[in-house]
Amino acid sequence: MFAEQDRGQTREVFFRAWRAHREEQPLEGVEKLIVQVVLRHPEYHALLEHPEPARERDYFPESGQTNPFLHLGMHIAIEEQLSIDQPRGIRGYYQKILMRLPDEHAAQHHMMECLGEMLWQASRQATAPQESVYLDCLQRLLGSPSKV
Incomplete structure:
Protein backbone atom coordinates (compact mmCIF):
# COMPACT_ATOMS: atom_id res chain seq x y z
CA MET A 1 0.00 0.00 0.00
CA THR A 66 4.97 0.34 19.58
CA ASN A 67 5.12 2.23 16.31
CA PRO A 68 1.48 3.29 15.84
CA PHE A 69 1.95 3.82 12.11
CA LEU A 70 3.39 0.36 11.64
CA HIS A 71 0.64 -1.14 13.76
CA LEU A 72 -2.13 0.62 11.83
CA GLY A 73 -0.38 -0.11 8.54
CA MET A 74 -0.29 -3.82 9.33
CA HIS A 75 -4.03 -3.78 10.03
CA ILE A 76 -4.54 -2.07 6.68
CA ALA A 77 -2.32 -4.61 4.92
CA ILE A 78 -4.32 -7.47 6.45
CA GLU A 79 -7.62 -5.83 5.46
CA GLU A 80 -6.35 -5.51 1.89
CA GLN A 81 -5.09 -9.12 1.87
CA LEU A 82 -8.47 -10.36 3.07
CA SER A 83 -10.36 -8.31 0.48
CA ILE A 84 -8.55 -10.05 -2.40
CA ASP A 85 -7.57 -13.33 -0.67
CA GLN A 86 -3.90 -12.64 -1.32
CA PRO A 87 -1.77 -14.48 -0.49
CA ARG A 88 -4.09 -17.17 -1.73
CA GLY A 89 -5.85 -18.87 1.18
CA ILE A 90 -5.40 -16.03 3.69
CA ARG A 91 -9.18 -15.73 4.15
CA GLY A 92 -9.35 -19.37 5.17
CA TYR A 93 -6.67 -18.89 7.82
CA TYR A 94 -8.48 -15.79 9.03
CA GLN A 95 -11.80 -17.63 9.32
CA LYS A 96 -10.14 -20.42 11.33
CA ILE A 97 -8.51 -17.90 13.65
CA LEU A 98 -11.86 -16.12 14.06
CA MET A 99 -13.42 -19.37 15.28
CA ARG A 100 -10.98 -19.34 18.21
CA LEU A 101 -11.01 -15.65 19.11
CA PRO A 102 -13.69 -13.20 20.24
CA ASP A 103 -13.55 -10.73 17.35
CA GLU A 104 -11.98 -9.61 14.07
CA HIS A 105 -9.61 -7.18 15.76
CA ALA A 106 -8.12 -9.88 17.99
CA ALA A 107 -7.80 -12.20 14.98
CA GLN A 108 -5.89 -9.55 13.06
CA HIS A 109 -3.55 -9.00 15.98
CA HIS A 110 -2.64 -12.68 15.89
CA MET A 111 -2.14 -12.52 12.14
CA MET A 112 0.14 -9.51 12.64
CA GLU A 113 2.61 -11.69 14.51
CA CYS A 114 3.04 -13.76 11.37
CA LEU A 115 3.03 -10.79 9.01
CA GLY A 116 5.70 -9.18 11.19
CA GLU A 117 7.76 -12.37 11.18
CA MET A 118 7.67 -12.48 7.38
CA LEU A 119 8.70 -8.83 7.10
CA TRP A 120 11.45 -9.22 9.71
CA GLN A 121 12.92 -12.24 7.92
CA ALA A 122 12.84 -10.44 4.58
CA SER A 123 14.57 -7.42 6.08
CA ARG A 124 17.15 -9.53 7.86
CA GLN A 125 17.93 -11.55 4.72
CA ALA A 126 17.63 -8.55 2.35
CA THR A 127 15.09 -10.43 0.22
CA ALA A 128 11.52 -9.91 -0.88
CA PRO A 129 8.93 -11.05 1.67
CA GLN A 130 8.09 -14.73 1.21
CA GLU A 131 4.39 -15.60 1.37
CA SER A 132 5.34 -19.12 2.46
CA VAL A 133 6.89 -17.73 5.67
CA TYR A 134 3.63 -15.90 6.43
CA LEU A 135 1.36 -18.85 5.66
CA ASP A 136 3.59 -21.35 7.48
CA CYS A 137 3.50 -19.13 10.56
CA LEU A 138 -0.31 -18.93 10.38
CA GLN A 139 -0.46 -22.71 10.11
CA ARG A 140 1.77 -23.07 13.18
CA LEU A 141 -0.41 -20.55 15.01
CA LEU A 142 -3.50 -22.60 14.25
CA GLY A 143 -1.76 -25.80 15.28
CA SER A 144 -1.01 -24.40 18.72
CA PRO A 145 -4.22 -24.00 20.80
CA SER A 146 -2.36 -22.04 23.47
CA LYS A 147 -1.46 -19.28 20.98
CA VAL A 148 -4.92 -18.66 19.56
Missing part, protein backbone atom coordinates in the same frame (compact mmCIF):
# COMPACT_ATOMS: atom_id res chain seq x y z
CA PHE A 2 2.65 2.56 1.03
CA ALA A 3 5.71 0.80 -0.43
CA GLU A 4 6.88 3.68 -2.59
CA GLN A 5 6.38 6.43 -0.02
CA ASP A 6 8.87 7.52 2.57
CA ARG A 7 8.03 7.56 6.25
CA GLY A 8 6.95 11.21 6.28
CA GLN A 9 4.65 10.83 3.29
CA THR A 10 3.08 7.71 4.76
CA ARG A 11 2.44 9.36 8.09
CA GLU A 12 0.96 12.38 6.35
CA VAL A 13 -1.64 10.12 4.71
CA PHE A 14 -2.71 8.98 8.20
CA PHE A 15 -2.87 12.55 9.52
CA ARG A 16 -4.80 13.77 6.48
CA ALA A 17 -7.32 10.92 6.62
CA TRP A 18 -7.99 11.40 10.32
CA ARG A 19 -8.30 15.19 9.91
CA ALA A 20 -10.78 14.72 7.05
CA HIS A 21 -12.79 12.29 9.17
CA ARG A 22 -12.87 14.68 12.15
CA GLU A 23 -13.90 17.58 9.91
CA GLU A 24 -16.55 15.41 8.24
CA GLN A 25 -14.92 15.89 4.86
CA PRO A 26 -15.22 13.27 2.11
CA LEU A 27 -12.64 10.51 2.32
CA GLU A 28 -10.74 9.43 -0.76
CA GLY A 29 -9.34 6.02 -1.68
CA VAL A 30 -7.34 4.42 1.11
CA GLU A 31 -8.42 7.14 3.55
CA LYS A 32 -11.67 5.24 4.15
CA LEU A 33 -9.76 2.14 5.19
CA ILE A 34 -7.36 4.16 7.34
CA VAL A 35 -10.25 5.75 9.25
CA GLN A 36 -11.97 2.40 9.67
CA VAL A 37 -8.79 0.98 11.24
CA VAL A 38 -8.06 4.07 13.34
CA LEU A 39 -11.59 4.01 14.77
CA ARG A 40 -10.73 0.62 16.30
CA HIS A 41 -7.68 2.18 17.98
CA PRO A 42 -8.78 5.03 20.26
CA GLU A 43 -5.33 4.98 21.87
CA TYR A 44 -3.98 6.60 18.67
CA HIS A 45 -6.64 9.30 18.20
CA ALA A 46 -4.78 12.00 20.16
CA LEU A 47 -1.56 11.25 18.30
CA LEU A 48 -3.32 11.73 14.96
CA GLU A 49 -5.11 14.87 16.15
CA HIS A 50 -1.79 16.47 17.21
CA PRO A 51 0.66 15.20 14.58
CA GLU A 52 3.71 17.39 15.19
CA PRO A 53 5.34 15.29 17.95
CA ALA A 54 4.78 12.08 15.95
CA ARG A 55 5.65 13.38 12.50
CA GLU A 56 9.37 12.55 12.75
CA ARG A 57 9.44 10.43 15.90
CA ASP A 58 11.30 7.13 15.96
CA TYR A 59 9.76 4.21 17.84
CA PHE A 60 12.08 1.59 19.31
CA PRO A 61 10.61 -1.87 19.97
CA GLU A 62 13.64 -2.80 22.06
CA SER A 63 12.50 -0.06 24.47
CA GLY A 64 8.97 -1.42 24.54
CA GLN A 65 7.61 1.20 22.13
